[in-house]
Amino acid sequence: MHLSQITPSLFASLGLADASDQINCGASPNGRELLFLVDGLGADAVEKFSSYIPTLSSLIRHGAVRTSFPSTTATSLATLTTGVNPGTHGMLGYTVQVPRSGGRILNALKWDERVDPINWQPVPTLFERAVAENINVTHVAAKRYENSGFTRAVFRGANYKGANVAADLIAETKAALQKTPSFVYLYVNDLDAAGHSDGVGSDKWLAALSMIDQMFSNLMKEMPHGTRIWLTSDHGMVNASEKIIIGQDNPLLEGVAVIGGEPRARHLYLSPENDSNAARGELAGRWKEFLGSKATVLTREEVVATDLFGSQMSDDALDRVGEVIAIAQGGVVLLDPERSEKEGAMVGHHGGDSEIETQVGLLTTTLS
Numbered sequence: 001m002h003l004s005q006i007t008p009s010l011f012a013s014l015g016l017a018d019a020s021d022q023i024n025c026g027a028s029p030n031g032r033e034l035l036f037l038v039d040g041l042g043a044d045a046v047e048k049f050s051s052y053i054p055t056l057s058s059l060i061r062h063g064a065v066r067t068s069f070p071s072t073t074a075t076s077l078a079t080l081t082t083g084v085n086p087g088t089h090g091m092l093g094y095t096v097q098v099p100r101s102g103g104r105i106l107n108a109l110k111w112d113e114r115v116d117p118i119n120w121q122p123v124p125t126l127f128e129r130a131v132a133e134n135i136n137v138t139h140v141a142a143k144r145y146e147n148s149g150f151t152r153a154v155f156r157g158a159n160y161k162g163a164n165v166a167a168d169l170i171a172e173t174k175a176a177l178q179k180t181p182s183f184v185y186l187y188v189n190d191l192d193a194a195g196h197s198d199g200v201g202s203d204k205w206l207a208a209l210s211m212i213d214q215m216f217s218n219l220m221k222e223m224p225h226g227t228r229i230w231l232t233s234d235h236g237m238v239n240a241s242e243k244i245i246i247g248q249d250n251p252l253l254e255g256v257a258v259i260g261g262e263p264r265a266r267h268l269y270l271s272p273e274n275d276s277n278a279a280r281g282e283l284a285g286r287w288k289e290f291l292g293s294k295a296t297v298l299t300r301e302e303v304v305a306t307d308l309f310g311s312q313m314s315d316d317a318l319d320r321v322g323e324v325i326a327i328a329q330g331g332v333v334l335l336d337p338e339r340s341e342k343e344g345a346m347v348g349h350h351g352g353d354s355e356i357e358t359q360v361g362l363l364t365t366t367l368s
Contacts, residue, residue, distance in 0.1 A: 009025050
């Protein structure tokens with residue numbers, strides 16, 4: 001099962017005409033579907049730390065889900081809400097170079113007012129498509145995300161309800177599910193934040209995990225009878241065990257004009273005047289020689305040939321992807337020298353292609 005298949009299937013269950021049930025979820029029992037996304041909760045963590053999440057552990061396991069590459073929030077959530085792969089929707093990572101900008105980087109989660117969100121991500125969302133067919137769609141998350149460029153790029157169409165504490169998130173979700181047919185997307189990022197700062201398995205991370213389990217328990221008590229609840233995530237997370245600063249005591253910065261991506265999945269850009277197939281090959285060769293098994297390194301041509309971002313690559317996606325992609329393996333992180341202190345301070349990371357980072361669960365229950 002793939003992350004891109006979940007939302008189309010749930011909307012198909014609510015009667016969206018041009019959506020298909022790709023995950024065998026069947027018709028919505030009572031016309032109320034709730035998708036709860038817990039940022040950073042990989043399938044590995046659900047199994048390994050099951051004693052901390054008795055409520056989540058009691059849910060039906062509908063199946064294992066694979067994320068797109070890179071296994072990062074911006075890419076995964078765009079995949080979830082459009083139902084297409086990154087090569088089509090064009091959200092290729094946490095940060096990418098804006099084409100023909102002189103090397104300017106777009107941070108997808110913080111955005112840049114000079115970039116039009118709809119031009120950057122033009123694929124209609126499932127939310128837009130559903131609203132056009134009179135399905136009530138609500139997005140419940142922290143107030144700070146409401147008017148962001150990322151929200152406009154990826155979540156447009158939904159009625160946004162901002163709330164900052166669990167009780168208010170639950171109340172907004174409950175209110176949104178009163179009408180039928182209705183779909184609510186509920187998002188929390190406490191676990192991801194704890195993983196980045198303190199690491200998977202840390203006291204802070206375990207406290208966040210327990211809080212989410214309690215929140216889910218409270219959610220089940222408050223939602224209207226007949227609501228079908230789904231829980232999934234955008235990625236898992238690994239703790240860093242080896243930090244490599246690009247260009248520090250190594251030749252990795254040679255020829256690189258701009259560094260994008262994140263420590264587990266790097267986009268490397270050449271300057272336009274120095275870019276060629278030969279230059280890409282030389283850069284990739286240098287990285288392969290130095291890093292060996294510590295990273296998978298691909299030229300842009302290899303990225304396309306291996307369907308790394310999906311079987312199709314739009315012209316916009318080809319314009320944005322790095323000339324070379326480096327995917328860290330094991331516990332390695334590849335730090336941008338200009339951000340190495342901040343990136344290096346993070347314990348937990350994601351973005352790579354490991355099983356831990358790319359495998360998430362799909363859990364479900366229907367309230368009687």
